[in-house]
Each structure stands twice: as structure tokens, then as C-alpha cells.
Amino acid sequence: MVDWNAKNVIIKIKQIQRMKNQNIQTWVDEKDLMEESFVQNLEGQEFDPISVESILEDEKSGFIETNRRDFLKLLGFGVGAATLASCEAPIKKAIPYTVRPDSIIPGVANYYASTFVNGGDVCPVLVKTREGRPIKIEGNPLASYTKGGTSARAQASVLSLYDYNRTQNPARVSGDGKTESISWDELDTAVKAALVGARVRILSSTILSPTAKKAIQDFCVKYPNSKHITYDAVSSSALLDASQKCFGERNIPDFRFDLADVIVSFNADFLGTWISPIEYASQYASKRKLDSATASMSKHFQVESRMSLTGSNADNRIMVRPSEQGAAMVSLYNLIASKIGSTPIPNAELNETAKAKLNKVADALIAAKGKSLVVCGTNNLSEQIICFGLNNILGNIGSTVSFSKPSYQRQGSDQDFSNLIKEMQSSSVDALIVWNANPVYDSPLAKDFTAAMANVKLKISLNQSLDETSSVCNYVAPDHHYLESWGDAEAKRGCYSLIQPTINPLFNTRQAPLSLLIWADSASINKLSDQPYYEYLKSNWQSNILSKGANASWDKTLHDGYLEADSSAGSAVFSCNVNEAVATITKSNATGTEVEFYESHNLGSGQYANNPWLMELPDPITRSVWGNYLAVSVKFDGDRRFIVSNGVKENGELISFNAKGETKSIGAVKQFGQLEGTSAIAIGYGRTKAGDCGTDIGTDVFPYCSVDALGYIQYFTVAELGNSAGIIEKNYASVQHHHTLGVTAIEKSSGKKINADEAALVDDFFKPIAKGFQGSLTKRSVIRQSNHKNLKESVEALHEERADFQKLNSHTLYPGHDYKYNSGHHWGMHVDLNSCIGCGTCAVACMAENNVPVVGKKEVSRHHEMTWLRIDRYYYGDVENPNVVYQPLMCQHCNNAPCENVCPVNATNHSADGLNQMAYNRCVGTRYCANNCPFKVRRFNWYDFTAADLFPVNQKNLNKETDKPFYADNIVRMVLNPDVTVRSRGVIEKCSFCIQRIQEGKLNAKKEQRALTDNDVKTACQTACPTGAITFGDMNNEGGQLSKKLQNPLNYIVLEEVNVKPAVTYTMKVNNRDESLDA
């Protein structure tokens, strides 16, 4: 493919003009495009109009049924109620504590160090509590591996605490799935009686807690026929086993992306989901940040078939089929071996194009010997061995691949799990205890497992909710949420963190390890104690763990939440026969459509499915929400463009999916960067018993995963994808083309309007596939990007252009009336697009901090999502294999804010410190401001999404009619931040730069009578970001972090030409792309 972008590194005004002309001349698909009425409608539309049909559909929900009589009744009632209400103000009570805890000052937040743990996902955190309720998660900066970063899952975990679908009582489950609540004593007696002499199997996902493992050991001592089996729904079994074979240690090695100048990833989504994404992202970003035109950056090649989050950040993607990963690795190995004179291994067949590209990768790797890193995400033992072999001949072992602090974040064994099924089938298991695992849903062997469960007499679930697995158990002994628990985690060797409860248990639950200890009648717990597990934990730490840290005490560690043991450098010696491995790599398969099943960025393997914040977090690539979709190549189904590929229409299109003898209809999305002949879809959806939010959303594809000859789960299959059958999925929701900044161009021949977003990339070469290059670069100065090679020229060109803009904008109608903001504070933000990996953590943090409502699928499909901070995704470069820029976009707090001028009621205005403010109770909902906003960042409350109104008539149910509106439940409402107004229906809202945090920081400084520092005020998005892409601060504070960032020569301002003077500055996105790899 031809890369138009190589020629147009920086879009200058003249170039824009020229391109515009070109594009209009060469725009060939106008007929096609014009058929789609959305093209005309799309432009400039902040709000998708509600059609009459869609209102009529809502007839069932009742609000259309108001006829004249009802109207009169309501009017009468309204007048009466208003009169009554005005007669006497209601008596409000002020209820103090009876005994106020020392540590709580009502109105002031407390922070407790804890650790977010869910299976292998881990993040040391600080939990913000207000009056004893956790409301926000922040990263713990003391943790060396996350450095204070968080993930979207960690941010959203606070909402899971208030999930009313959690199991609220211990229960007995009868055969038909009905539960009957029983007391803990009753449960314990029944379980203990059944456990005597039984062959017990404890099945769990990865357990990071050394103390919980000790509890399991104690349990196994009491019941000697017990065994603990670990499996991971998204398995790294092969990597662990390869590590065992090559280094004699079954742990994930310590991969150091911060030491690697060249990174090659074979299908490992290390920035999104693979092993330890927070850690890897922060390491990766440290090598990608550029603060001058001459700084160096790392090179990143991604070998994959689908566009993953990591791939979208890569400099070059080399597209091979999922089955060709092994062959590609072998080829790379031999290419390197021949170049450095090492012994080659038997070759594996790979197409010549890929081979030629890998040759260049080999050159790059050799040039960075000892400072490169090859990682592999497949679950094939031999491929993992070859991957280690590659690192070995490149001299990376001990530097970028070391065992000084190996990771424990994946421990599962696929073989152990299948052996368990065999045991159960042969009735040699008497009791099965499932803890934080959902094998009835999240395994390709789920069917066998469920069937075999019938042979087990006693099945106990320690899971938090009545999920697929719990509902086929006999007893449910619900575990605490981590925010209610005591505990610990050792994510990497010697990196200990503590978990401490931040709220009393909401429901009648009990900590899972405590349940095990009680059933084991353990002598080390005191049943009469208030917190027996706390004592157990403390004594384990005092005798086994605290001694490992320098001067560590229990109190200090509990305060810090983190303890790092003095590192003992593990020696890693590679000893493995790479030669032998080649025989058992995945056989490449050149025919048929290969469909890859990947862990979704937000839902994981489905364990987060009942979290509305994560459900509504758009997929970073397809930008779709509330569902999983087959990503198909842009050439799929001939030239036919799937409506969904634009994500503009309300409805999506389904295609038939045929694998393992089953046919399903699944929604499809045309995805740039998806290799022709392959497809990909996320696992974790289609759960049947997730709860109100997660049940029956999307399609379950776990059954299509397979198991290879050695027993490793393979996350791809050959399937038959039918062409579009014209079946429509209602309310397909993708946010990419909502709130677009793209401009409209007039198509010359027809005189019709076309969306310049798409036209910008249309060229003669792309005729057949140019339809729907979604979210490509627009011709306005929204995104700036450059290649590292041309950085200097690009920066010069950027400066030239910015100077032009500034000159244009230097004139004013009101000379002498510019308000310069040069005294006091002037708040501003800097977003480093080179650090931003598009993970969406900031977006979830923003929702948590600012009480942003969840609106549900249908409302999102009508452009009604409420996110204050969105991450726009833009493509550039090669159409079939493009590069991606992510741009977090929030209110730009313009100094010449166009929204302020048009508000008829002065509900939005400018503060003296440069903030664009909203007064909700003044807003009458004209939405003029949103229409006048060039960045499209203002959101309108179409319904009472937060259940804030007195009468529930305006509330909108989430997805199903039985769903409550988000926040309608009193337990869920506990997550609301009391410092932020809950907006009601009919008002506009938008990013406030976390005004509540600014006020708090300013006040603290004033109280302490000192100048404000950078650490006083940090926005929620800033603290959440794992890569430090966002910097907030006072632009007038010379020497502050922000002022330093504003010196960066790569800086630009979005839409600078329109002279709105935003307070947010972005850096130019720079890649290290090798164009010769495109074709």
C-alpha cells in the first residue's frame, strides 16, 4: 500500500488546501456515501436527534401515554404539590456520630493504602474514603512496579463494591438453581461434616496472596487428600512452562520495557491486557516520551493479525495470521542467527512478504543487542521457548529478561485444569471448592467441566456473586470484596503490598481464606476474635515477611501499603534446546478464516462484566460499547461496507459465524489493520449469570477456543464467516463518530456535503476500500504527527504554522481588553500524545470522580453518552495497516470560549483563574453552548440518568426494562462523590478540571499559609494515568511541572486557528516508523 502520509508529515495550510482539492477530485465513492443519509446528518451534529419512531418504541415505558386527562391530572397534582411544598419547608435532620472515630472528620477524605487484586490483576492503590465509604481509587506511588499508575479495571473496582448483585448471604443452592439463605454456622457445620476424609480440590484463579496460600496449605494439612489447582481464564500456561524449561523457574520473567531500545512483540498485548499492563505501560512510555526535537525513542514492532491496543501504539505492525506466529518467530530467529553467525534452527514455512519484513526487524534487533526485548503472547510452549531463544541470542537474558523480580501475576496451569476434569469425570473428587473462578463460563472446557461437576458430591463456591459456577454448586460462601478485606499480595518476587478494609462488609459475607481456615478448624485463628483473619495475616507477616524488608514494621507497612524486600538478584541461565521446539510450533494454516479470541481491555475474561463503568468504556480500537464484535478486514465481503464500520447508525449488521459445527450470528465491524482472511472477537461477553448489567451482553466465544496437543488453550480457531445476511442489530453503539471534530467538505461534482474525516484519506490508490476509514486524520489541526526521522523539520514546520495562526489571531476588536491571566493562578493542562496509549483509565477515573452517569447501550447509540473525557482514536498512514493516534479530549477551558458567549442565561462563564465554569442550576438546557463548542465536549442530560430528581418520571432504565436507572439503587449511590453535584435532567455538563480538587488544594495551601505546589492539585485523569501522559497545573507557576512541559518544542494546540485559546496543550505524536515495512 502507498502511504500518503509519508509525504505529508505535517499538514500545513497549503498542503491542506492541496489535499482538499485532490481529495475532492478523487473522491469516487460519493454515490455510495451519499446513499447513507448519515453523512449529511453527521456533520456538526452534537446530538443525534431522537426520531419519532424511537419515541414510539418507548411507548411501553409509558412516558408517551400522557393524554389530555393525564395531563390535567398531573397539572393538578403538580400545582397542589407545589403549593403544599411551599407551605412548609421540610424538616431536615442533622445526625452526628454517637461515638465519632478519631480519624474521621466529616467532610474531609481519608486515604488508606490497599491493593486492588482480582486473580492476576493487581494494582497497589490508595482508597479515598469519605465518612467511611470508599469512593475513589488512586494509585500508590510507593509501588515500584506501578509507580502510582492504575488501570481502568482498578479504577472501576470501587463500583463493584456497591454491586447489589453480589451474593448477600451464605446460601444453600438447590438443584434447580434456587438459593436459600442460611447462617454461617449452618453452612460451616454442613461443610465440615461433608469434608471429613474427602478428596478435596480447591480450584482458583491466580492467587497472589502469600497469606491466602498459607491458609490453603493449612487447609490441606487438615484434609490431606486436598489439592489446590490454579488456572487462568486467559492462560499464560505455556509461558510459565517455557520459563520452567529454559530457566528452571516457573514464573513470568521480569520483562524490562524501559531498558529496551527495540521491542518486538509477537501477539502480546502488553499495554492492554498481557500479564502486567500497568507496569509495562509505564516502562514503555518512559522510552517514548520526547521533550526535544533531538531526543531518542524506542522502536516497537508488533507482529499480529488484529489491531490490538499494543499494536495500535507500535511503530510498525507486521501482519501474520494467528497460526503463523510460530513460523514468524522461527524465521526471525534464523535471520538473526545467520547475521550474527549463530546456529540456525530448522526453518518453518512463512510467506515471503512477512519474511522480508522480519529481515528488517532482525537488523534493528541486532543493532540493539542486549538492549532489545522480544515477547510472545501465544499459549504455545514451543513458541515461548523460541521467544526465550531469541532473547538469548540477542543477549537480552539478564538485562531486559531477568529473574531478579519475576512476576507472579499468572500462575495457572492448563494441564492441571484438564486433569481436574478427568479426575472429576472418574468420580475421584469428593469435594470441589471454587474460589474467584468461573470455570463453567470462562474455559473452552466449560462443557466438560459442568458435566463432570455432577460427579462431585460437595461443591462450594467462594465467589462473590451467584455466577454461572456458583449457581451449579451446593453451597455458596460469598467472599468479601477486596475493599472489605484484609489481605496481601506479592505481585512480583519481593514486592509485597497489603490489603486493608476501608468499609465494614456491606453484606453478610466472609473472607474466603477465613472460610477455608474455619473449615479446617485451624488452630492459628481465634474464632472469638472480631477480625480473626487480620490476626492471621499479621502473624504471618511478622514471622515470614516483615523481616525481608529493611527496617520494616507492621504499622509502617500498613500505612505505606507497600513493602519491597531487598532484592536478591536471581541468576537466569538459558538452557533449552530451541532446535527441538520448532517441531511443535503451531502449524501455519494458509486457508480459511482464522478468528482470534482476545481478552477484552475492559471486561477481562468476563469477571468485570457486571461493572457498568467498564461496560460503557469504549473499546480502544473499535470504539464500540456494550458488546463484542467480530473485527473483519476492510476488504471483507468485497467492497461492501458494513454500516457498523462507521459506527454512525443506530443499527449494526450481523454476519454468520460458523465454527465447531455451530452457527451464530455476530455483529461485525470493519477494522483497519485487521489482516485479510482473519478476524478477531473479544472473550468475556455473553455471560448468562453476570448480574443486571452484564448478563446477555454480547456473544460468548469461549466455546470456540481449543486445546492443543500438549493441553494448552489456543485462543484462535478456523471459522467460516458468512457474508452479511442483512440482519440488523438494533442500537449498535460505537462512539467514534459521536462528537466529531471533523469538518464538512463540498463534493465538487454533486455539490453535496461529504465528511472530510473520511475524505482526508481518499486517494486513487484506495478506491476500493476507502469507504469508511473511520476516524482518520482530519484536515483541521486536530492531530499532528511526525516520523522520528523527520522530527526536526516537522517541528520547524509546526512552529512556522503556529506562528501563522498566532499572527492571524493577534488582532482584536477590543484592544486593551485582553485579560491576560498573568496574576494569580491560570490553570492549564498538558497532554503528551507520545505517552498516551489509549487505555481509557483516565476516562473511568473521570466517571468515578465526577459522578458521570452510565446511560446504557441504546442511549449511547443515540450519541447520549455522558463522558466528560473521551479518547478519540485517529488513523493515519497505510490504509490496510495504519498507525494510530489516541487523543484524550476534555473541555479545553478556552480563554476565548465560544460556549460562554452564546449562553442566554450566563450559566457558563469564565473564572479569574481561567476555568470555564458551569452553573448547573442556572442552565435551562438550550444547548447552544454545546453546538458552539468546536471540540464537542459538552454533554446534555437527556434523561434523569442519575436518578437525581424528586419524581422518577424522567429516569431512563439502563438496557432492559427491568433494569434500574444507573445510580437509582441506594447501595450504588454510595459511590457518589459528595463533593460533586449530581446533575439532573435538562442541564449541560462537562469537564470542570476537577474544580473540587482545585478548591481543596488551594484551601489546604491557604490554611497552611504557603504557596501552592504541583502536588496540591492533580486532576483525576492525571493521577490515574499509568504513563504520566497528563499534567495539570498552574501555568503561572514558573518552575512547576506544567511550565516545564509547556517548554516542549513539540507542543501544539488543537484547532489553534480558530482562536479560542484553549488551556490544554498537546504534543505532536511521533512514531519511529520504517516506511519500507508498509508495502
Next chain:
Amino acid sequence: MNCKPFLNSILIIFLSTAVLSAAPDLDKGKTLFKDNCASCHNKNMKDDMTGPALGGAKERWASYPKEDLTKWMRNSQSLIKSGHPRATELFAKWKTTMTPFPNLTDQDIDDVFAYIEGVNNGTYGPKAAVAGPGAANTGTSSSSGFSWWLYGIFALLGIIALFLWNIISDLNYSKSKSEGDSSAHKKTVFDLLTSKTVIGFVLFGIILFGGYTTVNNAISVGSRKNYAPDQPIKFSHATHAGLNKVDCNYCHDGARRSKQSIIPGSSTCMNCHAAIKVGSKYGTAEITKIYASIGFDPEKGTYIENYNKLSNEDIQQIYSKWIASNILKEKKTITLTEGDQNEVDRQIRELTASLTSEEKPSIAGPIEWVRIHNLPDHVYFNHSQHVTVGKVACQQCHGKIENMEVVKQYSPLSMGWCINCHRETDVKFADNKYYDA
């Protein structure tokens, strides 16, 4: 006839009388007072606040040399130590020393006292703008200078106007008569009052006044100034803050460090009431409510274990025993009369009613106070901002709490009220390094 020029002349006379003069040293004194004194001394100079009312202070010190007062202001503590009679008398009465102001010059002190006296005897009002004929915005200022004598002048002018109108109409009448207009007749006062001009003028006045009243009243809808509901405990701020001089921040400790001032928990009450078991006014009736809320056994002086698990009947039994024993102690007898028993029952009934509600059936647990100060949900108000940073005295918004037997809402807590104070009050930039940057 045309009475316009005539009315204009009245307006002009009125405006020119409204010009007041102000002494320059008084203005400086006012600034000094606001910066240094106003946080403790009431600005009306007549009422006590944290410090005594300053009106007449100079006279009170008149029997001592002038330097003594100056010394007192620069450093009151040293004057007290030196045994100055007036100083020791003041210290004995107020129990605190005044903040020292060593930097005040003699001239400053004179200015401040000139201002204080000016305010005290009403001769100093807000400085009026220079008004000339036609400067229509000055006359309506609601200063203290706008007093009865202005109304007097108005009345006088009105009477003169009536006379003048009479003369003019007489002259007009005789003029028409002399011109041979037979229909001309002498106009009566009745004619004047029913003339279109006057009716129009009066109507305009009524509409203006009506609109003004409507708007003003509409603004105060929902405002609960003077709201003083009955509380579950007859807690007297006059006793605690006034008589016993408990610092506001002792109980309302959130005021200096949080948004909320915080209603103290029962545990805070117990800091004193573990020892003070019988009140001076209500005896056991009110203090027992604290004990019943938190589970304190006043007889043994210990907290009752597992108090939350007790039934209301058990709790009532515990405390009727205490109330009864207290009555016996007071009366120095050993048996309860029927009247005494009725008193015990009454107190227990009241205790139960005060501590329970529909939502909270148990006596044990928090005391449900009735909230007096309610701000709308969209208001961001932070106590610590005002108390710690702005050094605003509690009384400025809450009134003389220390004199209130039952607390009432002193201020309207309206937006206009907030804004007005923010207009008039200077931010305390000095000595706060936050503002240096």
C-alpha cells in the same frame, strides 16, 4: 396645569441636602479598624463580641493618662502584668488578652478612636458621592444619615408645593377669567388629586413599590431567617458558650478544618458530662438523654457493655433508676412520692420521644438534631475557608450564639447576603504566603 418643573425643583433641593461630609482621619481609622479590630470587636461599637464593645472606650480610659491606652493597644499583656487597675479589671472580666498591635502609631490610634466614636454617636456614615443637580443615583442611599429630618424636609417641601400649586392655579384661574374664558373655574384640591398626572404618578409609585416588594419577598422564599426549631435536647448555647465560655471550635471542631462545622457526637458531650451529671436548669432531664444515646451509666460512671443490644424497655429502666435516685438525693429522702414517680415517668417519656423516630426506633444511637442551617445542594460553602483562612468570627454569620438559649438562624443565608459580605470584606492577604506567589 403643569407641575413638572415644580417637582424637579423639589428633587434638586432634596439631593443637595443629602450630601454629607466625612473627615479624612475617620476613613483611615475605618480601614485600620477593619484590618485589625473587626475580627474581635463588633463594628456597631455598641455590642460585645469576642472583645468588648468599643463605643465609649476612650471615656472609660479617661481617668488614666493617654499613654496607658496606647500601651494597652500595643501590648495589653505587659500592661496587665504591670498591675494597671483598668487593665487588670478588663482581664478579670474577659479572661483573655487582646492581640498586641505594636506597629500602630499614635496617629493610627487616634484615627481608630475617632472612627469608633464617630460610629458610636452616629456622626460617621458611609461616605456619600459628590452629588450635583441631576446626579440621580445618590439620594436614595439608605445611610443612617437618611433619617427623620429628611422626611421632615420632604413633608415641608410637600406643603410648600401644595401652596405653590394653589397659587399657580389661582393665577391661572384669574388669567383665564381675565381672558374671558367663562368655563374656567377655580381648581380644588380634589381636582388636583383626581388629575391624570397625579393618578398616573401614584399608580406608577404603587407598581414600583409593589414590584419591589414582590421581588424582595420572592427572593426570601425558602429563606429561614430566625428559624428556631425545637431540638431533641434543650441544649443551651447561652449556658455552654456564653456562661461557661466553651470555645465554639471545641464542639464544632470541623469549622476550622472541614467544609462542615460538624454537629458534635455524643462522645464529645461526654468529655464534660461524664462529670457534670445534673444540669443547672433542667436537672437530669436533658443530660440523661446524652447518656441514653451513648450508653453511659451515670451511677457507676462507666459505659454499659453491649448497649446497642439492649431493648428500649431495658434502657428506660436503667435511666429511670438514675433519675429517681437523683431525686432522692436532692430531696434527701429514701422513698419516692407519687409526684416524684410522675416526674421520673415524664422525663423518661420525653427522653424516649426525643431519641427515637420512625427511622430510628431504638433509644440507643445518635441524637437526631433538627438541622437549622440549610444551604441549597448546589452551594459550595467551606467553613474552614472562612474560619481558618478568612479568620471570620463565628458570630458574624451565626449571630450572638453565646446569648441564645435556643439557636435560631441569624442570617438569611441567601446568595445576596453572601455576595454582599464578599463585596465588603477584604481578603486577608497579609501574612499568608499563599498570596505571595
